Each structure stands twice: as C-alpha cells, then as structure tokens.
Amino acid sequence: MGDRRAHTYNFNAGPSALPTEVLEEVKEHLVDFQGHGLSIMEMSHRGKVYEDVHDRAISDLRELMQISDEHEVLFLQGGASLQFAMIPMNFLAKDQQAGFLLTGSWSEKAEEEARRFGKTRIAASAKEGNYQRIPNPGEIVYDAADAYLHVTSNNTIYGTQWATLPEGNGTPLVADMSSDILSRQVDVSKFAMIYAGAQKNLGPSGVTVVIAKKDFLARADRDVPTMLRYETHVKSRSLYNTPPTFGIYVLSLVLQWAKRQGSVDALARNNAEKAALIYDVIDRSEGFYRGHAAQDSRSLMNITFRLPTPELEKAFVARSVQEGFLGLAGHRSVGGCRASTYNAVPRAASVALCDLMRDFAQKNG
Known part of the structure; x- marks a missing residue:
C-alpha cells in the first residue's frame, strides 16, 4: 500500500486497524x-x-x-x-x-x-x-x-x-x-x-x-x-x-x-505480548504514566493512561500525531490517553509506541 501506511501506527478505538494484507x-x-x-x-x-x-x-x-x-x-x-x-x-x-x-x-x-x-x-x-x-x-x-x-x-x-x-x-x-x-x-x-x-x-x-x-x-x-x-x-x-x-x-x-495467523490462541498470545510491552513502560515510568485500570482488571485491547498534567497529555498526543501515531487521545468523557491494540495492530506498533513513551518521559519528566 504506500510508504505512508507503513509509517502510520493505528491505535484508533474503532473503527480501527485492519490487516494490511486484507486491504491489499x-x-x-x-x-x-x-x-x-x-x-x-x-x-x-x-x-x-x-x-x-x-x-x-x-x-x-x-x-x-x-x-x-x-x-x-x-x-x-x-x-x-x-x-x-x-x-x-x-x-x-x-x-x-x-x-x-x-x-x-x-x-x-x-x-x-x-x-x-x-x-x-x-x-x-x-x-x-x-x-x-x-x-x-x-x-x-x-x-x-x-x-x-x-x-x-x-x-x-x-x-x-x-x-x-x-x-x-x-x-x-x-x-x-x-x-x-x-x-x-x-x-x-x-x-x-x-x-x-x-x-x-x-x-x-x-x-x-x-x-x-x-x-x-x-x-x-x-x-x-x-x-x-x-x-x-x-x-x-x-x-x-x-x-x-x-x-x-x-x-x-x-x-x-x-x-493464517494460527487462529485465536496465536492472536491471544500476540495481544498479551503487545499489551505487556506498553504496561511495562507505564509501570517503570516512576509515576510519569499512570494507568487508569487496576492491575488485575487491565484490558489487553484498550490501554488507558494519564500523564502528570493535561498540558503534558496534549503535548504527548500532538507529538504522537507528528510521528505517525493515530488515535492515542483518550475518550472525551475521561480524557488522558488510550492505545487500542486490537488483533490487526502489529507488534511493531506497540514497540514504536513504547519508544515514543520512554523518550517523551525522559524529556518531560
């Protein structure tokens, strides 16, 4: 599909990511x-x-x-x-x-x-x-x-x-x-x-x-x-x-x-890995990122988190858009940020988001 899609990370909550090979x-x-x-x-x-x-x-x-x-x-x-x-x-x-x-x-x-x-x-x-x-x-x-x-x-x-x-x-x-x-x-x-x-x-x-x-x-x-x-x-x-x-x-x-991915069990393993990467950044951020959900209730599909101030949240979302990340603003009713890691979101997107989160925390923490 084009270079632009290859460098766009779709974390929209819905409608959301579809597999590129399906779209092809x-x-x-x-x-x-x-x-x-x-x-x-x-x-x-x-x-x-x-x-x-x-x-x-x-x-x-x-x-x-x-x-x-x-x-x-x-x-x-x-x-x-x-x-x-x-x-x-x-x-x-x-x-x-x-x-x-x-x-x-x-x-x-x-x-x-x-x-x-x-x-x-x-x-x-x-x-x-x-x-x-x-x-x-x-x-x-x-x-x-x-x-x-x-x-x-x-x-x-x-x-x-x-x-x-x-x-x-x-x-x-x-x-x-x-x-x-x-x-x-x-x-x-x-x-x-x-x-x-x-x-x-x-x-x-x-x-x-x-x-x-x-x-x-x-x-x-x-x-x-x-x-x-x-x-x-x-x-x-x-x-x-x-x-x-x-x-x-x-x-x-x-x-x-x-x-072709290996059916539902393979999708589940991949989803757990993608979510764990992002939750690990949240948990290791020394409070810069704060997850909304209690640890035993965390979603593997929608990862919600806050930053220290609303201003930093806006700055984080603005930077994410500049770097090709879409859909990271939280729902209007609760604010904050949200990454939706549905089946078709590739692991590479979660890895890239983790890199962005760590860099943003380092520069703004």
Missing part, C-alpha cells in the same frame, strides 16, 4: 471480484457468488470460535447500540427483570435501554471509583428471576476487561464482546448470546455479529416488528433484506487472515 486483497479484487466482471459491492445478495462469501464467513467464524450447532450465527446491522434495545424487545417482558453487570459506559447504555421494556437490576457495579476495576466474582448477586444476565466483556473507554468472564449461574448469560471478540478464546457454550460490532476485531463498521443459542432464541417474543425479531434473521440466514455485503466480505477476509 480487497484492492486487488475491488473492481473485478474473482473474474466475474463486477465488484462484490455490485452483486446481488441472492446470487451464488455472494452467498458463497456469506456462508464462508459464517463457517470460518464457527471454526475460529468453536461455535457448535447449538448456536446460530447472524450478521445484522445497527451495531451493538441496536442490540441494547433489540435484546430486551425480544427477551424482556414488562413484568420481567434482567440483571446487569456495570463496568463502564456501554454497560450503562445497555441497562438504560432495557429499562424501556422491562425491569432491570444491577447485579454488580464498579461505578464507584470511576470504573477502575472489574467486580470480583463474590460481588455478583444472582437472581433466578432474571430473564438474562448482561455483561460487557471489555470496556474501551476505561481500559478494563474481565480476565475471567462470569458464570450465568443458571441464568442465560448475554455478552457484549464488541471490543474483544476473537482476541482470546472463550467458551461460547456458556453464553445464551454474544454480540459484537465488527469494527474493532472483525472487520469494517456496518456489520454486527450475533451468536445465539437456539433454545434461548425459542423464548423470544414473537410480537416484535419483523426486522427486530431474531427469528426473522435466523430463518433467512441473515439475508431477509440486503445485508452489508461489502462489510461481510471484508469480515470474511479478516477471518481467513486470523486463521
């Missing part, structure tokens, strides 16, 4: 897909050429995440934000309650949306202390009356992550894995539903992956608008209306790339 393949086939004389964007979603792409994406995701036939795999639209409403529309009646584990802004939004449809309760919360940590297992209060228990596996804004995901304890467990899906192996069988916007680890924005247990889907309310019923998309194999065909095509290429 897209570029090669953008105008004429596999000799058919058309771009994949121009083809009918009912035609065999696109359906082969669609079906391969589903089968590769099943292989990578070890998804059994007990679960359906859907490609929807609307991002995780639509799922915040769609899940309670289908599974939470007005006289029912759902439990929520609050670990950041996105879990708060999921709980707020659910309140429009039924009752909610907070099963555990880390809000006190500005979401610096993940609740420990002993803090979770289970209730057999819950229609489901909702967890956000990773928190992009605060930089925290469940090192070990909670158990449902007999309650259907629903997980928003938008920012760490495919970054480590999870036992899909433990979840009634997993959902994720694609734009962090799976592909471009515009596609939402939903993995749902068939017996959980069987409980869904049928008196829901057609496009907002999971049943609609299950029956049509996510082809009820025109899906985001180009996004699903790129997602399929990313899944093939992930398999």
Whole structure:
C-alpha cells in the first residue's frame, strides 16, 4: 500500500486497524471480484457468488470460535447500540427483570435501554471509583428471576476487561464482546448470546455479529416488528433484506487472515505480548504514566493512561500525531490517553509506541 501506511501506527478505538494484507486483497479484487466482471459491492445478495462469501464467513467464524450447532450465527446491522434495545424487545417482558453487570459506559447504555421494556437490576457495579476495576466474582448477586444476565466483556473507554468472564449461574448469560471478540478464546457454550460490532476485531463498521443459542432464541417474543425479531434473521440466514455485503466480505477476509495467523490462541498470545510491552513502560515510568485500570482488571485491547498534567497529555498526543501515531487521545468523557491494540495492530506498533513513551518521559519528566 504506500510508504505512508507503513509509517502510520493505528491505535484508533474503532473503527480501527485492519490487516494490511486484507486491504491489499480487497484492492486487488475491488473492481473485478474473482473474474466475474463486477465488484462484490455490485452483486446481488441472492446470487451464488455472494452467498458463497456469506456462508464462508459464517463457517470460518464457527471454526475460529468453536461455535457448535447449538448456536446460530447472524450478521445484522445497527451495531451493538441496536442490540441494547433489540435484546430486551425480544427477551424482556414488562413484568420481567434482567440483571446487569456495570463496568463502564456501554454497560450503562445497555441497562438504560432495557429499562424501556422491562425491569432491570444491577447485579454488580464498579461505578464507584470511576470504573477502575472489574467486580470480583463474590460481588455478583444472582437472581433466578432474571430473564438474562448482561455483561460487557471489555470496556474501551476505561481500559478494563474481565480476565475471567462470569458464570450465568443458571441464568442465560448475554455478552457484549464488541471490543474483544476473537482476541482470546472463550467458551461460547456458556453464553445464551454474544454480540459484537465488527469494527474493532472483525472487520469494517456496518456489520454486527450475533451468536445465539437456539433454545434461548425459542423464548423470544414473537410480537416484535419483523426486522427486530431474531427469528426473522435466523430463518433467512441473515439475508431477509440486503445485508452489508461489502462489510461481510471484508469480515470474511479478516477471518481467513486470523486463521493464517494460527487462529485465536496465536492472536491471544500476540495481544498479551503487545499489551505487556506498553504496561511495562507505564509501570517503570516512576509515576510519569499512570494507568487508569487496576492491575488485575487491565484490558489487553484498550490501554488507558494519564500523564502528570493535561498540558503534558496534549503535548504527548500532538507529538504522537507528528510521528505517525493515530488515535492515542483518550475518550472525551475521561480524557488522558488510550492505545487500542486490537488483533490487526502489529507488534511493531506497540514497540514504536513504547519508544515514543520512554523518550517523551525522559524529556518531560
């Protein structure tokens, strides 16, 4: 792709880095897909050429995440934000309650949306202390009356992550894995539903992956608008209306790339190494860099940190941009800095960031 890309380090939180070799393949086939004389964007979603792409994406995701036939795999639209409403529309009646584990802004939004449809309760919360940590297992209060228990596996804004995901304890467990899906192996069988916007680890924005247990889907309310019923998309194999065909095509290429890397275990090892490099600089900086997350709650996807003053934070971000680093400013709601080290961020980018951080601390500490 050009020299400029080779010297640009993409730490954006989402949409975020895509593998360069995937983009090269897209570029090669953008105008004429596999000799058919058309771009994949121009083809009918009912035609065999696109359906082969669609079906391969589903089968590769099943292989990578070890998804059994007990679960359906859907490609929807609307991002995780639509799922915040769609899940309670289908599974939470007005006289029912759902439990929520609050670990950041996105879990708060999921709980707020659910309140429009039924009752909610907070099963555990880390809000006190500005979401610096993940609740420990002993803090979770289970209730057999819950229609489901909702967890956000990773928190992009605060930089925290469940090192070990909670158990449902007999309650259907629903997980928003938008920012760490495919970054480590999870036992899909433990979840009634997993959902994720694609734009962090799976592909471009515009596609939402939903993995749902068939017996959980069987409980869904049928008196829901057609496009907002999971049943609609299950029956049509996510082809009820025109899906985001180009996004699903790129997602399929990313899944093939992930398999070439050595599948999820290899990605997980690489992610742990990338994050450890940056956390080590933070921990050795004698307080110049201060991590937001408690050590046992640190995210391997989003590394959040502060500098001694807001002025130094602005200077650090300004210098980083000059040197080809993108996306290092923290979320507007919390400030500071954030490095998002998703699957497609190469190890070399983390090494370069560490060099920048050490040099900046030396000159400004």
